[in-house]
Amino acid sequence: MIVCDASAGPNAKANYEALHLEGAIYVDPENQLATPGDASKGGRHPLPTLETFSNVLGSLGIEPASHVVIYDDKQGGNAAARFWWMLKAVGHTSVQVLNGGLQSAKAAGYPVSSGTVSPVPKSSYPAKEWKLPMVELEEVKVASEQGGNVIVDVRSSERFDGITEPIDLIAGHIPGAINIPFTANLNSQGQYLSPTELKEKYGKALEGKNANEIIVHCGSGVTACHTLLAIAAAGLEIPKLYVGSWSEWSRNDLPMVLAK
Numbered sequence: 001m002i003v004c005d006a007s008a009g010p011n012a013k014a015n016y017e018a019l020h021l022e023g024a025i026y027v028d029p030e031n032q033l034a035t036p037g038d039a040s041k042g043g044r045h046p047l048p049t050l051e052t053f054s055n056v057l058g059s060l061g062i063e064p065a066s067h068v069v070i071y072d073d074k075q076g077g078n079a080a081a082r083f084w085w086m087l088k089a090v091g092h093t094s095v096q097v098l099n100g101g102l103q104s105a106k107a108a109g110y111p112v113s114s115g116t117v118s119p120v121p122k123s124s125y126p127a128k129e130w131k132l133p134m135v136e137l138e139e140v141k142v143a144s145e146q147g148g149n150v151i152v153d154v155r156s157s158e159r160f161d162g163i164t165e166p167i168d169l170i171a172g173h174i175p176g177a178i179n180i181p182f183t184a185n186l187n188s189q190g191q192y193l194s195p196t197e198l199k200e201k202y203g204k205a206l207e208g209k210n211a212n213e214i215i216v217h218c219g220s221g222v223t224a225c226h227t228l229l230a231i232a233a234a235g236l237e238i239p240k241l242y243v244g245s246w247s248e249w250s251r252n253d254l255p256m257v258l259a260k
Contacts, residue, residue: 043244057125075190214239
C-alpha cells in the first residue's frame with residue numbers, strides 16, 4: 001500500500017513534515033497534480049500532460065498494481081479527491097480517499113510521525129489517455145447558452161452568488177449553472193454522507209440526467225473532484241469535469257452572472 005498526503009496550501013509541505021500519517025509520502029497538488037500557467041487558458045490548476053503525470057506517478061513509486069490511499073488535511077479530501085480523479089482517469093483501479101482525512105485518522109488513533117518519507121521510484125506509469133470525461137471552455141459555453149445540460153458549480157454559495165471572491169478576479173457564476181456546494185457532501189464530523197444519502201441527494205439535484213449531460217466545476221478544477229468522488233461513492237456514473245472552471249471562464253470575454 002502507498003499512502004499519500006496530498007494536502008494543499010502555502011504551508012502544506014511544512015505541515016506534512018511536522019506531522020503526517022506514518023509512512024505517508026507527500027504529493028504536491030500545485031506542481032505534481034497541475035501545471036500552472038496562463039489561467040485564462042486552462043484555469044489555475046490545469047492538468048499536466050499525460051507524459052508529465054506518468055513520470056510523477058513513477059517518481060512516487062506508483063505502478064498499475066499499487067494500492068493507493070490518499071488523504072489531506074481538509075477532512076473531506078479536497079486535493080486528495082483531485083489526485084483520486086486523476087488516477088481513475090488514467091485507468092488506475094486500486095485507489096481510495098481516506099474519509100475524513102488527517103483529522104479523522106488522528107482521532108481514530110492512527111499512528112503519525114514527522115519528517116519526510118521518501119518514495120521508492122519506479123518506471124514511468126503506462127498511461128495512454130485520460131479515460132474520465134472532461135469538457136473544454138467552448139463546450140461549457142454551448143451548454144450555458146443552449147441548456148439541456150446541468151452545469152454544477154460546487155463553490156460556496158457566497159462565491160456563486162457573487163457576494164465574495166477571495167481567489168479569482170471576478171465574483172459570480174456561469175449563466176445557467178446551479179449551485180451545490182461541495183461541503184454539502186459532508187456530515188457534521190467532516191466525513192462523507194453515506195452512499196445512500198449521496199445517491200438520494202444527487203439523484204434529485206441532477207434531475208435524472210445521465211453523466212454525459214452533467215458538467216461539474218468549481219474555482220479551478222480541484223474541489224469539483226470532491227463532488228465527483230461523492231457521486232462515484234453513491235454508485236452513480238462520474239459526470240464530466242470542467243478543469244478550467246470559474247478561474248478560466250471569468251478570465252475570458254464570456255457572459256457571467258455577477259450577482260444573484
